[in-house]
Amino acid sequence: MRAIVKHHRSAEVVEHYIFRDRAELIGGTIPSLPRTQLRRKLDRMSGGHGILHMTLSLPKGLRGTVRQWLRIIMTALTGIGLPPYATPWISARHTNTECDHVHIAIISRSFTGRILRPRLSRLNSDRAHQNLAQHLGLVSPVYFDPSVPRLVPPAPRRRLTSNLHRQLISDLQAVFQRHQPRSIKELGSAMRNASGGFRLTVTRNNYGVESYL
Structure with missing residues (x-):
């Protein structure tokens, strides 16, 4: 709607x-x-x-x-x-x-x-x-409000178009709710141990800027 x-x-x-x-x-x-x-x-x-x-x-x-x-x-x-x-x-x-x-x-x-x-x-x-x-009386969609701090990554359902996307957001939400990782290393470890077994890969561009996939 x-x-x-x-x-x-x-x-x-x-x-x-x-x-x-x-x-x-x-x-x-x-x-x-x-x-x-x-x-x-x-x-x-x-x-x-x-x-x-x-x-x-x-x-x-x-x-x-x-x-x-x-x-x-x-x-x-x-x-x-x-x-x-x-x-x-x-x-x-x-x-x-x-x-x-x-x-x-x-x-x-x-x-x-x-x-x-x-x-x-x-x-x-x-x-x-x-x-x-x-x-x-419909289910209220979840959107990110910057005025309200949250640990759970927001993901409107309309964007979860595949089983892979749904599993990824489910694992991320579970990790942030239960483990609350304090570093990328801790996040990667928790994601590997989650049900989807996702692995975090660190890449570095020509300017030395790191990104995580």
């Missing part, structure tokens, strides 16, 4: 992608129009500032009602600093994948013409994702 946000110079993505054939209108703060007219309207409203394209996906196996999706979208907009009722936006659901997901076209100017500046930093996006997951 992490919001993926892209900026487009024009609203062509609305005509050719977001509201493509068989897309289902979810709703928004601007009226629905035939997609070519909608694209032109959004380009006029943006005043040359382009549009934002937000994508939100539910976990596989879950499907939201239109009412639920509207609440999810407004929560996501609030999370990145866009007031959902003062911001022009419109959304559509796509059904071409196994995950129920929506695409939202957002004008980065309020209805009064004020320029809107969404908070899209990595840290704010992480926190918005966690907040949205908690509101939906």
Whole structure:
């Protein structure tokens, strides 16, 4: 349910992608129009500032009602600093994948013409994702917060794409929780003795800088 946000110079993505054939209108703060007219309207409203394209996906196996999706979208907009009722936006659901997901076209100017500046930093996006997951009763994703010291290496599940990656992070977390190594040598020894048997290799580049694999 992490919001993926892209900026487009024009609203062509609305005509050719977001509201493509068989897309289902979810709703928004601007009226629905035939997609070519909608694209032109959004380009006029943006005043040359382009549009934002937000994508939100539910976990596989879950499907939201239109009412639920509207609440999810407004929560996501609030999370990145866009007031959902003062911001022009419109959304559509796509059904071409196994995950129920929506695409939202957002004008980065309020209805009064004020320029809107969404908070899209990595840290704010992480926190918005966690907040949205908690509101939906989903497992809260793990992200690194530099303000909170932790010994356990963070690894969002979405990045663990193979058994090797999953085993590596499992061993690292176990080592840092149980042994708390105080040097690279101690870390290497603990990793060799963990279930995955990973070995730490020290390499040195032409400038004498060491790295560990």
